Amino acid sequence: MISRWTVVVDRGNLAETEVLHDELPSGSDLSDCEVLLRVSRVGLTANNVTYGVIGDVLGYWNFFPAGGSGQGVVPVWGFADVVDSTVDALPTGTRVYGYLPMASHFVARARLTSSGFVDTADHRAELPAVYNSYLVTSSDPAYDANSEDLQVLYRPLFLTSFLLADQLVDNDFHGARTVVISSASSKTAFGTAQCLRGQGVRLVGLTSPRNVEFTKGLGLYDTVLPYDAAVDVEPSVYLDFSGSADVRSALHSRLGAELKKDVSIGLTHKTPSQDSRSEFFFAPDQLRKRTADWGSDGLAQRFGEAWRGFTAQAAGWVAVVQHHGPDELVEVWQAVLAGKANPDTADVISF
Structure with a gap:
C-alpha cells in the first residue's frame, strides 16, 4: 500500500499537531474530471498562521477538510505535480501553482480555464474563487523555474x-x-x-x-x-x-x-x-472589484508589473532556508506560530 501523509492541527490549539497517514488513491479511484496532485514545494509564513486563527470566521478550514473532530488542515501556497489524471489536458507531469494542503497529495476536481483549472469539488463550491484557481506553470507568464522559492513565499x-x-x-x-x-x-x-x-x-x-x-x-x-x-x-x-x-x-x-x-x-x-x-x-473583495473595473487581463497586467518590481528587490532582503518532509514542516509551523521566525530568513519546505 502506498500511503500519503497529512499534517493536522487542533483548531482550538494550533500548537497541537499530528501527522496522519492513509492510503493514497490510485488512478482507478479517480472520478471523471479528477486529478491526483503530489505537493512538491511550499512556503510557510505568518500568513498561514492567519489562516488558522481566523479559519472558522472566513472558512479557511473548509478547503481541505480533516477527518478528525476538532482538527483542521492549514492551507499553504506552492507547487504541485499531477501524478494521475482523468483529464487529457492535465497529463501526468503537469506542474501547477496554487492553494495546497499541508499534505503530500490531494485530489482536485478540475474545470479547465485558459490558465489552468478551477477545483470544483463540492466542499469548495461556496469558497472564494481566488483560492480555488490553479495555474499551470507552462501557461503562467509570471512563472520562472529559477525563482520558485520567491513565488511560494511572496506571490500570495x-x-x-x-x-x-x-x-x-x-x-x-x-x-x-x-x-x-x-x-x-x-x-x-x-x-x-x-x-x-x-x-x-x-x-x-x-x-x-x-x-x-x-x-x-x-x-x-x-x-x-x-x-x-x-x-x-x-x-x-x-x-x-x-x-x-x-x-x-x-x-x-x-x-x-x-x-x-x-x-x-x-x-x-x-x-x-x-x-x-x-x-x-478581505483581499478577494478587492480582487472582485478590480476584476470588474479592469477586466481579468487588465488586472493581470497591473499585478504583473508590480510583482516584477517587487521581485527585483526581494531576493536581496531575505535569505531562503530550505526544509524537507513533514517533520520539518511541523518544526517550521511551530516556530512561525510561536513568533520565533527571523524576519531576514524565509522558510521553504520541499517534499
Missing part, C-alpha cells in the same frame, strides 16, 4: 499587499497622508509598503525592537519605530498586520480623531481582533 502575500495598497489609493487614503503599518518586518507588510512608495503618503513602520534595524534596512519606510515609541499626531491610516490589542489601543488613544481608518489584515499575535474600531480587509 504580495497579491494581498497589492490589493490592500490599491484599495487605499482607490479611497484616497480616507483623507490621511500617513500610513502606519504594524509588524512592519513581515512580508505582507513590507510588500504593501513597497506598493505604496511614491503614492504621496508617509510610511511609518512599527516593529519589535529586535527587528528595527532589519526593517530600516529594507529602505521602504520613511520612519521605523519600536512598538513603544510615540507616533506623530497627524491624519493617519493604521494597517494592522499584528493583531495586537495593546498597539491598537495605544494608537487610538494617541491619534484620536486623526486616525481616519483602522484596517486589520494579519494576525501574527494569534488572537483574532474583535475590536469594532477596526475594519477587516
Whole structure:
C-alpha cells in the first residue's frame, strides 16, 4: 500500500499537531474530471498562521477538510505535480501553482480555464474563487523555474499587499497622508509598503525592537519605530498586520480623531481582533472589484508589473532556508506560530 501523509492541527490549539497517514488513491479511484496532485514545494509564513486563527470566521478550514473532530488542515501556497489524471489536458507531469494542503497529495476536481483549472469539488463550491484557481506553470507568464522559492513565499502575500495598497489609493487614503503599518518586518507588510512608495503618503513602520534595524534596512519606510515609541499626531491610516490589542489601543488613544481608518489584515499575535474600531480587509473583495473595473487581463497586467518590481528587490532582503518532509514542516509551523521566525530568513519546505 502506498500511503500519503497529512499534517493536522487542533483548531482550538494550533500548537497541537499530528501527522496522519492513509492510503493514497490510485488512478482507478479517480472520478471523471479528477486529478491526483503530489505537493512538491511550499512556503510557510505568518500568513498561514492567519489562516488558522481566523479559519472558522472566513472558512479557511473548509478547503481541505480533516477527518478528525476538532482538527483542521492549514492551507499553504506552492507547487504541485499531477501524478494521475482523468483529464487529457492535465497529463501526468503537469506542474501547477496554487492553494495546497499541508499534505503530500490531494485530489482536485478540475474545470479547465485558459490558465489552468478551477477545483470544483463540492466542499469548495461556496469558497472564494481566488483560492480555488490553479495555474499551470507552462501557461503562467509570471512563472520562472529559477525563482520558485520567491513565488511560494511572496506571490500570495504580495497579491494581498497589492490589493490592500490599491484599495487605499482607490479611497484616497480616507483623507490621511500617513500610513502606519504594524509588524512592519513581515512580508505582507513590507510588500504593501513597497506598493505604496511614491503614492504621496508617509510610511511609518512599527516593529519589535529586535527587528528595527532589519526593517530600516529594507529602505521602504520613511520612519521605523519600536512598538513603544510615540507616533506623530497627524491624519493617519493604521494597517494592522499584528493583531495586537495593546498597539491598537495605544494608537487610538494617541491619534484620536486623526486616525481616519483602522484596517486589520494579519494576525501574527494569534488572537483574532474583535475590536469594532477596526475594519477587516478581505483581499478577494478587492480582487472582485478590480476584476470588474479592469477586466481579468487588465488586472493581470497591473499585478504583473508590480510583482516584477517587487521581485527585483526581494531576493536581496531575505535569505531562503530550505526544509524537507513533514517533520520539518511541523518544526517550521511551530516556530512561525510561536513568533520565533527571523524576519531576514524565509522558510521553504520541499517534499
